[in-house]
Amino acid sequence: MQEELVLVRNETFKDFPIGNFPFDPQHSAMGEYHCYIPEGYRGNWYDPVVYHGWNGSGPTWIVTEENGKKFMEQTRVLSALKNLWPMLVSGDEFWQDYSVEVQVRMLSTISPAHAGIMFRYIHARSFYALLFQDKKLKLIKKDQENIEVLALCNFNYNCDTFYNLQVECVGSKIIGYVNNKKMVEATDRSYTRGKIGITATMPAQFTDVRVLMDPQAYKSYLMAKSNWVQVEKNLQCEHPQPVLWKIIDFKNFGAGRQIRFGNLPENNQKFMVIAQHQKRVHRDAYANISCLTAIDFDGNVIWQIGEPSSQKDHAYLTADLPFQVCDIDFDGVDEVIVARNFKIMILDGLTGKIKKQISAPFSDETDKLYSVPFGQYAFDRVNIDSIRIANLTGKTKPTDIIVKDRYSRLWAYDNNLELLWKFNGNNTGHFMFTKDIDSDGKEEVVVGYHLLDHDGKLLWTLPIESDHTDEIVIGPIDPERNEDIIAMACGDEGLVLSDLKGNIIKRHLIGHAQRISVGNYRPDLKGYEICVTTYWGYQGIIYIFDCKGNLLHQFEQPVPGNIITPVNWTGDGRDLILLSGHVQHGGMIDGFGRRVVTFPDDGHPILCADSIDVTGDGRDEILLWDEKKMYIYTQQDNGIKSDVLVPNKYSTINGSNYRGEFSFYNT
Structure with missing residues (x-):
């Protein structure tokens, strides 16, 4: 019964002021290695798409109004998108079985433009969606470069009407509705949980986004979320948490990551x-x-x-x-x-x-x-x-x-x-x-x-014929090989692993691979793990691969500037991954994506982040700064320890915003 369902999200956009959804007017590369967040109200939403070609072209999303009713409106046209899908994303990665619905009006029905809802959203390259496109209703699955149509039917939509799009996903069963009428159905087990979002490739309006769960599904969601949070809290108790060591005033000579x-x-x-x-x-x-x-x-x-x-x-600056x-x-x-x-x-x-x-x-x-x-x-x-x-x-x-x-x-x-x-x-x-x-x-x-x-x-x-290398690491990544491996983040060419003779070992097209690091992120596995994050196009996707380039974990960060540097925080041979200084979405994660170290809400800068051993005990401190001040954090139990394992890391004689970071231990 409908009245028995739990209303998990009800978004009418009434809390949003008329105007632009926050965006970088320059559509710049600041977010490649700065936690640079344009000011403005976002509510429970974030935009995972950034493209340098939109410089000067205004916002992707605006909030409009008619007769007291507010709409989130996508403003870009198909010819300007370069195969990107404008998106706004909301929700929780632990949402599993739920119903999501939205009122959508396509302001342009030109083919092959689409508009609709995303669900069980892992990141901007992996999700399901229910879309109006080519005078059809399509239920699709997107997996990196591949788009698979799971089900479709004819539907003669127009530019004047708001349609109620609805999806029910329970287990592997997915059903799509329009105006409460069942239209398409499919079975697929690829994605079992994830966020929701709205998307359109020509101007379109959205409102009344609702997510509902039956009581048992809601209980399961709360339990899964609670278990994850509790695991993170337990790990945070096991890991030394940051203690402010020093604040440095940059006066008028400060800078970003320079x-x-x-x-x-x-x-x-x-x-x-x-x-x-x-x-x-x-x-x-x-x-x-x-x-x-x-x-x-x-x-x-x-x-x-x-x-x-x-x-x-x-x-x-968005360069070296x-x-x-x-x-x-x-x-x-x-x-x-x-x-x-x-x-x-x-x-x-x-x-x-x-x-x-x-x-x-x-x-x-x-x-x-x-x-x-x-x-x-x-x-x-x-x-x-x-x-x-x-x-x-x-x-x-x-x-x-x-x-x-x-x-x-x-x-x-x-x-x-x-x-x-x-x-x-x-x-x-670079x-x-x-x-x-x-x-x-x-x-x-x-x-x-x-x-x-x-x-x-x-x-x-x-x-490789196109794009360029953003970051490079060479080292003994795979212990079963007798030589080093070259690991590269190559922009739109993705992650590339090569031997020393120029033979490509493995390649993953994962979006615009921007940053790369290698460290002992999973001590339970052989060799070293490779972490990669994306920027241009679909930003903030973080991938963790094993030493052979097999995918272990993937998720999306709602804020930019994730530097994914390996941090020798505990001194026991395991590395953590530094994201940023953001209080909610930053901190350090382990190789399972669990946030094991968080930064205090003490007013510290979040623009820039880095790690370096400042106190001399062999473990890394965390430096957070902007153009005005730098905050330096050390470990809660800081002190000179004779048993600290000190890895071979990138030398300070070669600083760069485009260096692939690494942490190798003598074995």
Whole structure:
């Protein structure tokens, strides 16, 4: 009986103000590694779709009204979507057997546009949906790139009428209704539970979204949710929780994720160098460092170059900036290697004074450049995009310098800034990975889909034609292999695993793979686990794979900026995955996706997050910051422990927003 059902969700959108559903007007890459959340009321909904091509085109969703009735309206047209489905998502991942209904009106019925409801939604690439499309009612299943029609029937909808779409899903049985009339039915066991959502690929209006469960289903849902919450609480009791160690005031020289870490010679104390920038020509394509500030961990300024600014535009950037901190001349003191104003400079880490400098290389071969704004390079000399410290010449440690432009060319220098070689790879991705692969004492370079020898000679190129590498990790991921594996997040090309000879081992098309990390996330399994998250298109999907690339777990985060860095929090050889500083949706998860460490609601910044051992006990601290302040958290039981296992992690001499993070333990 209808009156016996439990009303779990009743959304009329009456609490929403007229206007835009919150969105980033720039449709920018900020969310790739910043927890950047546009202001505004969202209620119980979130938008999992972001696309750079919508810059300047306004919001995807707006709240409209007629005669006191409010509607959530999708505003984009099919030709602008690039195969994306605009969506708004709500509900609980533990909803299992339920009925969901919505009033929907298609403001355009052009083929092949659709409008309807999603249910048992895992993430934006995996769900069921009941849709109006092509003058039919379709019950479909979406699984990554595949869309399967489970059932359909003819239905002559029009643009003037609101229709009541309803789905009942109980076990494997799914029934679709229109205006309370049964229309389609199917049996499928792929997804047993999940959230709900609304979707349309041409303008359409939605209202009166209701989710109902019978009492037993509601009881089962509450029990499943309670069990998960209790497991998380128990695990949080087992894991040390964060304790605020220090707050640092950045005054007017702060920035987003443009910080590098080094060591002072006295007592090996750490310091940080913060870079602000100015944008030139086109968005973030040619950013130039405008101010460098070195401070200690008490916030004292050691030195500063350039003029600091309080403008967010000088602090917020969706790209790397070219600077690193490393003892590059073997004098026992870290230097700062920086490219600024068309010069490559080596600065004294203690004073900021220039020790050596050269002009940036001239920008030749401009007809062979990848993804240049307006098809024309803007300057005679190269605007350096990023820097990598490597060991190309066989020294006892990395002191050679590789610089690159945005997407095409590399130049390698020794520590005296003498040119070693240059390479035009056409598509070099964002950040290089270097490692001595052939055991000759000199590092090879993986850049884009290419492997270069230490002398810049091209050894092989992966057979991938489009997009670019966002992040790369090389390491002993699979213990059953006798060599390292190369793991790459390759944008729309997904997750790619390769051997050292350029043979693809496994590939998953999982959306736009943006970030990647490797760690001991599941100590119960052999080898190391691979974590990947998405951004462009359907953002915030987090996947965890085993050492062979088999999927273990997947879920979707309702907030961006999940950096998925491995954290040595407990010091016992197991790694946690750092998401963000968000109080509700951030924290650290284990390899099962359980939130085992949460951050206190103490007003800390959530824009940026990272992990590094600051206190010196071998375990990582968590750094949360924005352009104004940094909060540093250590463990509840912090103290020097002799039995702490310290993994091999990414060296601080190579900071980047596009480095695949890793945590490998000696076995």
